[in-house]
Amino acid sequence: MKNDIFFRKLQSSFFFLVMLVLSLMVFLPLICILYYVISRGIKAINLDFFTQIPSHVGDSGGGVLNAIMGSFYMVFLSIIIAVPWGLSAGIFLYDAPDDSRFAYLLRLSVDIIQSIPSIVIGIVAYVWFVMPMQKFSALSGSFALAIMMLPMIVRSTEETLRLIPKTLKEASLALGVPHYTTLFKIMIPSGVSGILTGGALSIGRVVGETAPLIFTAFGSPYLVHNILKPMDALPLLIYNCAMSPYESWHTLAWGASLILIFFTLCINLLIKIIVKKWEVVL
Amino acid sequence: MSNKILDIKNLNAFYQNHQILHDVTLNFFSNKATAIMGPSGCGKTTFIRCINRMHELDPKAKVTGEIILHNQNTLDMDSILVRRKIGMVFQRANPFPTMSIYDNVLAGYKLNGIKKSRDEKDEIVQDSLEKAGLWHEVKDFLHRKGTLLSGGQQQRLCIARSLAMKTEILLLDEPTSALDPYATANIEELIEELKKDVTIIIVTHNMSQAARVTDYTAFLYEGKLIEFGETEKLFTVPKHKMTEEYLAGRFG
Amino acid sequence: MLGEKTLKIFVFISAASVLLLLFVFASTLLWKSLPSIRVFGYKFLTGTTWDPISESFSALPFLVGTLVTSFLALLISFPFSLAIGVVLGEYFNTGVWSYFFRSLIELLAGIPSVVYGFWGLSFLVPRVRDLQVKFGVMPYGVGIFTSALVLAIMIIPFSALMLREMIYLVPKKYKEAALALGATRFEMIWKVALPYARSGIFAGFMLALGRAMGETMAVTMVIGNSNDFPRSIFSPGNTMSSLVANEFAEVSDNFYLSTIIQVALLLFLVTIFINIISKYITRKLSVRSSL
Numbered sequence: 001m002k003n004d005i006f007f008r009k010l011q012s013s014f015f016f017l018v019m020l021v022l023s024l025m026v027f028l029p030l031i032c033i034l035y036y037v038i039s040r041g042i043k044a045i046n047l048d049f050f051t052q053i054p055s056h057v058g059d060s061g062g063g064v065l066n067a068i069m070g071s072f073y074m075v076f077l078s079i080i081i082a083v084p085w086g087l088s089a090g091i092f093l094y095d096a097p098d099d100s101r102f103a104y105l106l107r108l109s110v111d112i113i114q115s116i117p118s119i120v121i122g123i124v125a126y127v128w129f130v131m132p133m134q135k136f137s138a139l140s141g142s143f144a145l146a147i148m149m150l151p152m153i154v155r156s157t158e159e160t161l162r163l164i165p166k167t168l169k170e171a172s173l174a175l176g177v178p179h180y181t182t183l184f185k186i187m188i189p190s191g192v193s194g195i196l197t198g199g200a201l202s203i204g205r206v207v208g209e210t211a212p213l214i215f216t217a218f219g220s221p222y223l224v225h226n227i228l229k230p231m232d233a234l235p236l237l238i239y240n241c242a243m244s245p246y247e248s249w250h251t252l253a254w255g256a257s258l259i260l261i262f263f264t265l266c267i268n269l270l271i272k273i274i275v276k277k278w279e280v281v282l
Numbered sequence: 283m284s285n286k287i288l289d290i291k292n293l294n295a296f297y298q299n300h301q302i303l304h305d306v307t308l309n310f311f312s313n314k315a316t317a318i319m320g321p322s323g324c325g326k327t328t329f330i331r332c333i334n335r336m337h338e339l340d341p342k343a344k345v346t347g348e349i350i351l352h353n354q355n356t357l358d359m360d361s362i363l364v365r366r367k368i369g370m371v372f373q374r375a376n377p378f379p380t381m382s383i384y385d386n387v388l389a390g391y392k393l394n395g396i397k398k399s400r401d402e403k404d405e406i407v408q409d410s411l412e413k414a415g416l417w418h419e420v421k422d423f424l425h426r427k428g429t430l431l432s433g434g435q436q437q438r439l440c441i442a443r444s445l446a447m448k449t450e451i452l453l454l455d456e457p458t459s460a461l462d463p464y465a466t467a468n469i470e471e472l473i474e475e476l477k478k479d480v481t482i483i484i485v486t487h488n489m490s491q492a493a494r495v496t497d498y499t500a501f502l503y504e505g506k507l508i509e510f511g512e513t514e515k516l517f518t519v520p521k522h523k524m525t526e527e528y529l530a531g532r533f534g
Numbered sequence: 535m536l537g538e539k540t541l542k543i544f545v546f547i548s549a550a551s552v553l554l555l556l557f558v559f560a561s562t563l564l565w566k567s568l569p570s571i572r573v574f575g576y577k578f579l580t581g582t583t584w585d586p587i588s589e590s591f592s593a594l595p596f597l598v599g600t601l602v603t604s605f606l607a608l609l610i611s612f613p614f615s616l617a618i619g620v621v622l623g624e625y626f627n628t629g630v631w632s633y634f635f636r637s638l639i640e641l642l643a644g645i646p647s648v649v650y651g652f653w654g655l656s657f658l659v660p661r662v663r664d665l666q667v668k669f670g671v672m673p674y675g676v677g678i679f680t681s682a683l684v685l686a687i688m689i690i691p692f693s694a695l696m697l698r699e700m701i702y703l704v705p706k707k708y709k710e711a712a713l714a715l716g717a718t719r720f721e722m723i724w725k726v727a728l729p730y731a732r733s734g735i736f737a738g739f740m741l742a743l744g745r746a747m748g749e750t751m752a753v754t755m756v757i758g759n760s761n762d763f764p765r766s767i768f769s770p771g772n773t774m775s776s777l778v779a780n781e782f783a784e785v786s787d788n789f790y791l792s793t794i795i796q797v798a799l800l801l802f803l804v805t806i807f808i809n810i811i812s813k814y815i816t817r818k819l820s821v822r823s824s825l
Contacts, residue, residue, distance in 0.1 A: 012720035016625065022617030023635075026694075029687045030642050033653045088548035095545070097341060106549055109556040115809030116559075116802060117748025119775045123782075123798045124562050147559075150552065167376040171440065174334060175390040175447060176366030180541035185393050189380040208646025211750040211775070215782055235648045239751060242652040250656075257649045264644040268637075280379045281429045 037257045044255025054221055060248040064256050066223045067237035074217060074233055075207055077142035082149040083199060090157025091183050114151035121147050122212035130216060138231035141217030145209065149202035156198020160191035193278040197271050204267040208260055210235035234260045287312035287481050288451060293347035295328050295337055302328045306507045308500055315473055315482040317492035320502035326485045329502065330453045334368040335361040369444030370453040374460050375436035377428030384424040386439055387411060390447040406446050413479060414442035415472050434465025454484040470495050489529060493517050501525050567796035569789055578796060584761040591793040593800055595763040600773040603678055603753065604746035607685035608739060615690050619697025624723055627702050643691035651755030654684040659756060666768060676758035677770045684756055685746045693742035700734030701727055733815050740812035748805045750775040774801040
């Protein structure tokens, strides 16, 4: 009997140890990736890196200003498309009666859109925009990114609104404020923290996306400010440079990876700040 | 006897297939306070929510009958206009968390897109807060968030918010049930003051509160109006046996 | 200020257009695949060659490629995800260390796919090549195994964090009941917590599987881009997504484009299927736990 308890305790400790070791092993690839990106990327980072466009094949140096600006433009544009759209679709879901068939279908659609592989979104954006316009454009890339952002914004809006006490809505309605005005002017501002978090998460999701941009924004070695023209983005540049045989371009790609990861980190940090600072005290 | 301001005839309220109010008929007199009293689940909250058309917010709810305000049946009016004339204060204070005290008072104007000049706004805010007995406590920090006030102050802010709309009738749905005795006493004193400007209809299950602050009392039981009359008479010589039993604490 | 009516219309249009978006999206894929569907019919799923020159197209090698890489990735990631779920859900479910650990896993989730691919290409591929030399197989370096390895790392955060949630949410009363009966912590986790959370755990892995199947860039960069039917897990191949990414640049005519879009359609259907199953299970769970 005594032995049995001893054995069981040993087994329990052994299990804990195995679980701990297995879970800590996940840091090996993380550390390895970060080591690669930081040690190689840091070599690329200098003033030129942020102010120049990539140099010609074979020349060393150059920068990724075109990709930084392109990422900025395209993500910004996709926010402009996706946020008002997703926000009001989220409001619709919040507002719909429980047994609404339409709301059920809409929720299902949002789930499905969320699960579409990004490359498939890229293909469809190609068919919708690039084929009729007969040229690659930043606009088509932004649209593909917007489709990726949409489900997250819809869902976070709906869920946030559901957490706000109903009494707030009633207080506004009792003042004779119309229904939709109440939703937009009272409910949305009260849920701003949750909605912004959803928005930031969706930016984090699309800023590193390459697949939907390959056939839409396509990439460009020049600094472009016209959204109807092909444009580069950081993940696209990483892909193109990584797949090239040139050492100097590889260095650029590592540098771009470093700032992309840094950017994602900033977004995670931003989310934590939003949650803390913008939380509306109810 | 005072003037009738609100004349309710054969009011029936439904939720899905369930009838909550049965043929309620009574009058409210202007510049008087009327208590709606009864055990929980008797339909008293539904009753006042019918008056400012809040009951119909849920598509499953239905109301029939007449609620006459100034010779007009409010049930035929635009619900939004009705709500601007008949204000409501809820069980739990609910100032808008994104707005300052100042903006909370003006919320009805802001949200309805009614423009006012700076001077007019200042005047409305001061006037409404004074009427709600809150002005002296908050006049130095009008631009702080309304949610930072104490529970009783928040409730008075909500009253000021309704008064700012120049409502004629103020519905109070158990306004003191979430407050401490001191804050409750404050609100009760306030009700006496408010009668100069508005007609008050207050839902309460606190009998002594009804006795203290109101001129008339309506006793509802299971969705039916059992008795209605001057508070003093109803409490001292109830006509109906059920009222007597309720007042004696035998049910409810 | 926007009027009430404008807002109402805007909300309705936004909602309706999401439905419309999905409908037009699926229709576009179907419509653009039609030329290819008409020619190949079900043979698109049974042949073994993809040869643009002789215009003989079959998606089977890529369907197999997708299934093999993602299931292999799931298999590799399984013990690690489970371990993280148990450690974060049961042993260290609150506190600074737990927060720190979770932040690092979120960081792993936040690394862009293309960076994983680049790292795979520069770090994993040479290592796998050395390994292949040792085992005496063709030392490609790139291939299905390498892709599965990268995918496994990429999907660990998703399944691990979901597992953590599921194990954490096992009601305390069951855990405590087990411990009160004299069970060790291991026995409690193994015999009470995990069985209780099993459908949630399953849903978590389905979610990760869906991720792996749709993942494009990292796979494209390390799979070797070969259209032949994969002979072993070490040989180069293509998944449906990597085929689309790789071949698109070489599209020469509309018919070829149509076959690629049909592959995209297939990928679309497979991932939706997996995700819907996972969502369905999660939703059923949330209904149960709210009772």
